[in-house]
Amino acid sequence: MPAINLTSNVKDNLDFIMHVSKESGQPVQHCYQCGKCTAGCPVAFAMDYPPNRIIRMVQLGLKEHVLKSQAIWLCAYCSTCTSRCPRNVNLARVMDCLRGMARREGIQLEGRAKKIALFYDCFLDTVKRNGKLYELGMMLNYNLKTGHFFKDAGTGLAMFTKGKIKLIPTKNENYKDLAQIFERIEEMEEKC
Amino acid sequence: MKYAYFPGCCDHTSAKEYDISTRAVCKNLGIELIDIPDWSCCGSTPGHSTSHLLGVALSARNLALVEEMGLDCTASCAACYQRLALANMEMKNDMKLCEKINCITGKPYHGGVKVKSIVEVVAELGPEQITARVLKPLENLKMAVYYGCLMVRPKEIQVDDPENPQIIDKLMRTVGGEVVDWSYKTECCGGGLAISNEDIVLRLTNKILKEAVDAGVNCIVTACPLCHFNLDMRQKKINKIFGTNYHLPVFYFTQLIGLATGLKPGELSLETHFVDTREVIKLIA
Amino acid sequence: MIRVGVFVCWCGSNIGGIVDVPRVAKEAARFPYVAHSMDYKYTCSEPGQKMIIEAIKKYKLNRVVIASCSPRLHEPTFRKTIARAGLNPYLLEMVNIREQCSWVHAKEPDQATAKAIDLVRMAVAKAIHLKPLYEGSIPVTKKALVIGGGIAGIQAALDIADAGYRVILVEREPTIGGKMVMLDKTFPTLDCSACISTPKMVAVAQHPNIELLTYAEVTGVTGFIGNFSVTVRQKARYVDHSKCTGCGTCWGKCPQKVPSEFDLNMGTRKAIYIPFPQAVPNKPCIDAASCRRITEQKCGVCAKVCPVGAINYEDRDKILQLEVGAIVIATGYDLFDWTTAYGEYGYGKFPDVITGLQFERMVNASGPTGGKIVRPSDGKEPKNVVFIKCVGSRDEAKGKAYCSRVCCLYTAKHAHQVLEKIPGSQAFVFYMDVRAPGKAYEEFYQRTVDEGARYIRGRVSKICRQGDKLLVKGADTLLGTQVEIEADLVVLATAMIPSRNSRQLAQVVGFSTDKDGFFQEAHPKLRPVEAGTAGIFLAGSCQGPKDIPDTVAQGGAAAVKVCALFAKQEIATDPMIAEVNEALCTGCLNCREVCPYKAIKRKTIPDKARGQAAERTVARVNSSLCQGCGCCASSCRSGAINLNGFTDEQIMSAVKASLQHQRLLTNRQ
CATH class of the missing domain: 3.30.70.3270 (Alpha-Beta Plaits)
Structure with a gap:
C-alpha cells in the first residue's frame, strides 16, 4: 500500500467511518490495534488484509481499499475475534456491514471474494424460490455460473449414494412469502 | 418438556443423521418436539452476509410461526440456532428494527419466544435423569468434543464458555464416555466457505483432525451439521491432499446419547456416515 | 448596610476564551446590593488578591462574590484573602464559571456567558444572607496508627517516629515487608530488593517510638480527626514472643510441610514458621489450620523441642483497643486472578504459564529454586520465554480499564534477567504500548531491547499445548501478520488490584473507594495522600497502582501530613456544619x-x-x-x-433570584 495522507483521507471519508459505526452498531474507533482479532482469526492466512488492518483502514477512512478487499468476504463469521476483543468490538458484525456496503456500491469482485459472493447468491436464490435451501439446485447453478460444470461431482455422487441429496426441492407451504421478503428488502435498501 | 422444533434445511439431506437421531433421542428422553408448520430457511451465513435486514427477516418469520404455537423454540443445527437466537435478541432489543422486520415478513413477531440449542435442551434434563436411562455406557470411547463456532459465539447467544465449553463434555461423561481436554474445541472449520473456497476449509479441518488424533481419541463428537460435513465427508479428500491417514468417525452428540440409551444404530442413521462408524461402535462392550 | 463586591476571573483563557467576562462583571454591577464589580485576568494570583483587599477597603465591602474556578480549588485561598482585609472569611461566595460554564459550553459561548450571569445573580442573592461563622477547636491525641507494613507503611511509620511521635504499625501477615521484600531486583537500578528493604524493616522493629503489631487486623474505627478509637484483633500465634529467642529449632523439627504463601505456592514452609529468613519479627507463629497438634491433638514436637517453653497451644485471638489521633492506610495491592478470566491462556491449567510475581520468587536467590529460572512442569531451564503484558490491565472485557503502571518496566527487567541468566535464550515480549515515564525508565527498556529482547506489538490470542511446549499465537500488528512462538515458559504481567478485604477496611474506617476499589484520595492532584475523611491519610498502591519510588514518596508525604496535624495543640474545626x-x-x-x-x-x-x-x-x-x-x-x-453557609434562607434567596429573573424575561417576550 503506498503512503497515505491521513489528514486528507480521514476528512474526506468521515461519512464512511460514521456510517460503518452506525450501521454495524460497533464502536470501530475504540479499537486500539492490539491485534488479538488477527492473532486468532482462522482465515487470516488467506486474507489480503488481516482483520485488525481492516478496522484500522476503516478508522482511517480508506473506503475503497476496504470495500474492494478480499478479507471482508473471507470472514467466515466464526466470531473468534468478537469473543476475545478487549474493546468489545463485534468485528464479525463490522465485516457483515462492509460486505453489505460493497454489494450496494456495486463493487466488482475478483478471486475468492467473487466466488463467495456468487455462492451466497446461489444459496439465497433457492431460498427465494422454494422457501428452503435446495442443495442440488444451488450447486448446479453455482457450477454453471463459475463455468466449472463438474466441480464437486464426486462429492455429489457420494452424497447421492448415502441418500443425502434430494433431486427435487422441498418447499414449505407458503414458500411464496419468501420471494416477497426478498423483494421488500431490495426495495427498502435501494431507497436508502 | 415440549418445544417447537426447527430442524433446518439440511434435515433430509447432508445432516439427516442429526435430525433422525435428535428426534429419536428426544422421544426416548421424554422431550416432545413439535414440528413448526410452514417453517422456512433461517437465512444462514448467506442471509446476514448479504444484508442485515435479510438475515433478521428470514429468521424472524420462523420466530413468528413459533410464537403462534405458544411454545419455546429449539434448533438442532448450530447455524440455525445462532441465526434464530441472534434475530430473537435483536427483535427484542430494538423496537424500531422489530417494526421494520414485521412489516417485511408480514408475520408480526412480538418477542414471546425463547430460543435454545438442542444441546441446552438435553443438558437441562440433568445428569440423574439421563443416567437413569443409560443401558450401554460408552466405555472405550475416547472422544474429542468439537463445538465449532456457532453455538458458543458471540457471547449474547453463547450456550457455554467460548474458550473451554463443557456442556457436551459433561453429557458425554454422563453416558459413560471418556472426554479429552484439547485446544481445538472451538476453532473454526471454515464452515460456509466450503463450496466457494474448499482449499481453506480443507486446511482448517485438517488442523482440527490432527489435533484430535494427537490427543489420542478414537472419535469426534459435534453438534453442528456444517462441522460434521467438513470433518466427516472431507476426511477422505484431506487424506489424499495432505498425505494423512485419518480414520476418525465423527458423531453427533445425539447419536452417542442414543446408543448409550439403547437405541439401535439403524435408528440413529449411523450407516450414512462417510467415515465408517462400525469399528468404533464395536468398542462399546 | 449590605455592600457586595463581585470579582469575575478570566482564568487566563480558561474562562475568558469562551465567556464574555467583562460583560458578566458589567451585568453584575446592576444586581441589588452590589457596590462594586470588576474582572481580572488571574484573580488567584498575588496581584489579584491584593486588588480584592484594596477594593474591600475602598468600597467598604462586607460580602464578596468571586466568579472563577471550583471552590474545591480556591475557596481556601480567597477566604484567607478576605480575612486579610478584615472580613470574616465565611462572608465569601464562589461561583464556578469554569467547570460549569466555559468548559462544558465551549461550543456555545453566548449561552456560557448567559449562564455565568445567572449563576452570579444567584450567588449575589445568597451572599446578601451570609452570616459570619467561627471555627471551633478540638484536642489531638499525638499518636498515629499505620495500617499495613509494606514499604509504604514502613516509610510512613519511620518518618512519623523520627519526628518524635508515637506510631503503632499494624500488619495482617506474620511479618512486615509486604510485596517489595518478595521481589528480586528493582528496576531501573537493578539493586537487590531485599538488601534495600530489610534494613528498613529492622529499623521499624528497633525504633523506640514504634509499636509493631504483626499478625493483627483492624476491625473497628470510631471517632474523628485527632481522636480515633481503634479496635485491633491480634490473631493467636501460639508462640509467646516475650520468651521466644527465634532460635529456629521448632521450625527445623516441625514435620508438617505446606505450600508457602511467600513463595506463591511454588515452595513449602512448615506449620510453625517464619515466612522468610529475614522476617520481622524474626520469631515464628503457628498456622493453626495446618498444625496437627491444634487440629488433631497429635504431634506437639515444637513444644517439646522449644528450649524456652514459648509454645502455647491454648493461645487465643486478643482484642486490643487503641487511641490515636491520625491514621495512615497503606494496605497495598494484590494481583488480578487471571486464572478465572483468561480461558485463551489456559485458565491456569498449564503449569508453565506463570505470573510476574512468581517469576520474581523464582529468580530470587532465596526463592524456591535458589534463583534458577526453570519450568515449573519439569524443572528444565527454558530457552524461549514469552512475556505477555496487560493481562487484566487495560482490558475492560475481562479485567480492569486502567494501566497497572509497573508491568512495562518489570517485564523489561524480567526479559533482561532471562537473557542474562540463560545463555542462548530468547525473550519475546508481547506489548500494546511501552509505558516508561519514570526517571531512567525508557533508557532501561531500550537497554533490554538492545540486549536482544524481541518486542512484538500485539496481544496474544491463545496459548495451546504443543507437546511439552506452549504454542503462543499472537500477532505483530506493526507487520500486520500472525505470529506463533513455541515457548518453554510464559510469564503474564497481571494487573494490580486493591489488596483483598480492602473494601471491608474502607467500610470499617468509613471512607470511600473509587470505581476499581482503590481508596479515594481527597483531590487527585492537590490532596493525593489525604482521604475524604479528616485525619485519615493514604500511602502507596492502596490508592492506585504505583511503583516503589512513588510508594515511598507517598509514605513520606502521608507522614508529613500526620506530623503537621500533631504539631498543633488543638485543631480548628470547619464551621460549615x-x-x-x-x-x-x-x-x-x-x-x-x-x-x-x-x-x-x-x-x-x-x-x-x-x-x-x-x-x-x-x-x-x-x-x-x-x-x-x-x-x-x-x-x-x-x-x-x-x-451553616447553606441555610434554607440563603438557598431560597438564590433560587428566587433566578426564578424572578426568568419570569421577567418571559413577561417581556
Missing part, C-alpha cells in the same frame, strides 16, 4: 439515621409541659464529626436543621 434549632426539633432522630458520619446524637433538654417541668429529646450535632454534607438538613421534617 449542621446546626439544630432545638425549639423546632421534634426529636424524631431521622437525621441520625441518614448521617453518614455518625455525627448526630440524642440529647435530652428540660422542657415545660402544662406548666410542669419535663424533659424532651432533641438531636445534637457533634461538631468534630460533622462533615457538612447536609443529609440531615434535607431529611428534617420540621425544618429544624440548617447547614
Whole structure:
C-alpha cells in the first residue's frame, strides 16, 4: 500500500467511518490495534488484509481499499475475534456491514471474494424460490455460473449414494412469502 | 418438556443423521418436539452476509410461526440456532428494527419466544435423569468434543464458555464416555466457505483432525451439521491432499446419547456416515 | 448596610476564551446590593488578591462574590484573602464559571456567558444572607496508627517516629515487608530488593517510638480527626514472643510441610514458621489450620523441642483497643486472578504459564529454586520465554480499564534477567504500548531491547499445548501478520488490584473507594495522600497502582501530613456544619439515621409541659464529626436543621433570584 495522507483521507471519508459505526452498531474507533482479532482469526492466512488492518483502514477512512478487499468476504463469521476483543468490538458484525456496503456500491469482485459472493447468491436464490435451501439446485447453478460444470461431482455422487441429496426441492407451504421478503428488502435498501 | 422444533434445511439431506437421531433421542428422553408448520430457511451465513435486514427477516418469520404455537423454540443445527437466537435478541432489543422486520415478513413477531440449542435442551434434563436411562455406557470411547463456532459465539447467544465449553463434555461423561481436554474445541472449520473456497476449509479441518488424533481419541463428537460435513465427508479428500491417514468417525452428540440409551444404530442413521462408524461402535462392550 | 463586591476571573483563557467576562462583571454591577464589580485576568494570583483587599477597603465591602474556578480549588485561598482585609472569611461566595460554564459550553459561548450571569445573580442573592461563622477547636491525641507494613507503611511509620511521635504499625501477615521484600531486583537500578528493604524493616522493629503489631487486623474505627478509637484483633500465634529467642529449632523439627504463601505456592514452609529468613519479627507463629497438634491433638514436637517453653497451644485471638489521633492506610495491592478470566491462556491449567510475581520468587536467590529460572512442569531451564503484558490491565472485557503502571518496566527487567541468566535464550515480549515515564525508565527498556529482547506489538490470542511446549499465537500488528512462538515458559504481567478485604477496611474506617476499589484520595492532584475523611491519610498502591519510588514518596508525604496535624495543640474545626434549632426539633432522630458520619446524637433538654417541668429529646450535632454534607438538613421534617453557609434562607434567596429573573424575561417576550 503506498503512503497515505491521513489528514486528507480521514476528512474526506468521515461519512464512511460514521456510517460503518452506525450501521454495524460497533464502536470501530475504540479499537486500539492490539491485534488479538488477527492473532486468532482462522482465515487470516488467506486474507489480503488481516482483520485488525481492516478496522484500522476503516478508522482511517480508506473506503475503497476496504470495500474492494478480499478479507471482508473471507470472514467466515466464526466470531473468534468478537469473543476475545478487549474493546468489545463485534468485528464479525463490522465485516457483515462492509460486505453489505460493497454489494450496494456495486463493487466488482475478483478471486475468492467473487466466488463467495456468487455462492451466497446461489444459496439465497433457492431460498427465494422454494422457501428452503435446495442443495442440488444451488450447486448446479453455482457450477454453471463459475463455468466449472463438474466441480464437486464426486462429492455429489457420494452424497447421492448415502441418500443425502434430494433431486427435487422441498418447499414449505407458503414458500411464496419468501420471494416477497426478498423483494421488500431490495426495495427498502435501494431507497436508502 | 415440549418445544417447537426447527430442524433446518439440511434435515433430509447432508445432516439427516442429526435430525433422525435428535428426534429419536428426544422421544426416548421424554422431550416432545413439535414440528413448526410452514417453517422456512433461517437465512444462514448467506442471509446476514448479504444484508442485515435479510438475515433478521428470514429468521424472524420462523420466530413468528413459533410464537403462534405458544411454545419455546429449539434448533438442532448450530447455524440455525445462532441465526434464530441472534434475530430473537435483536427483535427484542430494538423496537424500531422489530417494526421494520414485521412489516417485511408480514408475520408480526412480538418477542414471546425463547430460543435454545438442542444441546441446552438435553443438558437441562440433568445428569440423574439421563443416567437413569443409560443401558450401554460408552466405555472405550475416547472422544474429542468439537463445538465449532456457532453455538458458543458471540457471547449474547453463547450456550457455554467460548474458550473451554463443557456442556457436551459433561453429557458425554454422563453416558459413560471418556472426554479429552484439547485446544481445538472451538476453532473454526471454515464452515460456509466450503463450496466457494474448499482449499481453506480443507486446511482448517485438517488442523482440527490432527489435533484430535494427537490427543489420542478414537472419535469426534459435534453438534453442528456444517462441522460434521467438513470433518466427516472431507476426511477422505484431506487424506489424499495432505498425505494423512485419518480414520476418525465423527458423531453427533445425539447419536452417542442414543446408543448409550439403547437405541439401535439403524435408528440413529449411523450407516450414512462417510467415515465408517462400525469399528468404533464395536468398542462399546 | 449590605455592600457586595463581585470579582469575575478570566482564568487566563480558561474562562475568558469562551465567556464574555467583562460583560458578566458589567451585568453584575446592576444586581441589588452590589457596590462594586470588576474582572481580572488571574484573580488567584498575588496581584489579584491584593486588588480584592484594596477594593474591600475602598468600597467598604462586607460580602464578596468571586466568579472563577471550583471552590474545591480556591475557596481556601480567597477566604484567607478576605480575612486579610478584615472580613470574616465565611462572608465569601464562589461561583464556578469554569467547570460549569466555559468548559462544558465551549461550543456555545453566548449561552456560557448567559449562564455565568445567572449563576452570579444567584450567588449575589445568597451572599446578601451570609452570616459570619467561627471555627471551633478540638484536642489531638499525638499518636498515629499505620495500617499495613509494606514499604509504604514502613516509610510512613519511620518518618512519623523520627519526628518524635508515637506510631503503632499494624500488619495482617506474620511479618512486615509486604510485596517489595518478595521481589528480586528493582528496576531501573537493578539493586537487590531485599538488601534495600530489610534494613528498613529492622529499623521499624528497633525504633523506640514504634509499636509493631504483626499478625493483627483492624476491625473497628470510631471517632474523628485527632481522636480515633481503634479496635485491633491480634490473631493467636501460639508462640509467646516475650520468651521466644527465634532460635529456629521448632521450625527445623516441625514435620508438617505446606505450600508457602511467600513463595506463591511454588515452595513449602512448615506449620510453625517464619515466612522468610529475614522476617520481622524474626520469631515464628503457628498456622493453626495446618498444625496437627491444634487440629488433631497429635504431634506437639515444637513444644517439646522449644528450649524456652514459648509454645502455647491454648493461645487465643486478643482484642486490643487503641487511641490515636491520625491514621495512615497503606494496605497495598494484590494481583488480578487471571486464572478465572483468561480461558485463551489456559485458565491456569498449564503449569508453565506463570505470573510476574512468581517469576520474581523464582529468580530470587532465596526463592524456591535458589534463583534458577526453570519450568515449573519439569524443572528444565527454558530457552524461549514469552512475556505477555496487560493481562487484566487495560482490558475492560475481562479485567480492569486502567494501566497497572509497573508491568512495562518489570517485564523489561524480567526479559533482561532471562537473557542474562540463560545463555542462548530468547525473550519475546508481547506489548500494546511501552509505558516508561519514570526517571531512567525508557533508557532501561531500550537497554533490554538492545540486549536482544524481541518486542512484538500485539496481544496474544491463545496459548495451546504443543507437546511439552506452549504454542503462543499472537500477532505483530506493526507487520500486520500472525505470529506463533513455541515457548518453554510464559510469564503474564497481571494487573494490580486493591489488596483483598480492602473494601471491608474502607467500610470499617468509613471512607470511600473509587470505581476499581482503590481508596479515594481527597483531590487527585492537590490532596493525593489525604482521604475524604479528616485525619485519615493514604500511602502507596492502596490508592492506585504505583511503583516503589512513588510508594515511598507517598509514605513520606502521608507522614508529613500526620506530623503537621500533631504539631498543633488543638485543631480548628470547619464551621460549615449542621446546626439544630432545638425549639423546632421534634426529636424524631431521622437525621441520625441518614448521617453518614455518625455525627448526630440524642440529647435530652428540660422542657415545660402544662406548666410542669419535663424533659424532651432533641438531636445534637457533634461538631468534630460533622462533615457538612447536609443529609440531615434535607431529611428534617420540621425544618429544624440548617447547614451553616447553606441555610434554607440563603438557598431560597438564590433560587428566587433566578426564578424572578426568568419570569421577567418571559413577561417581556
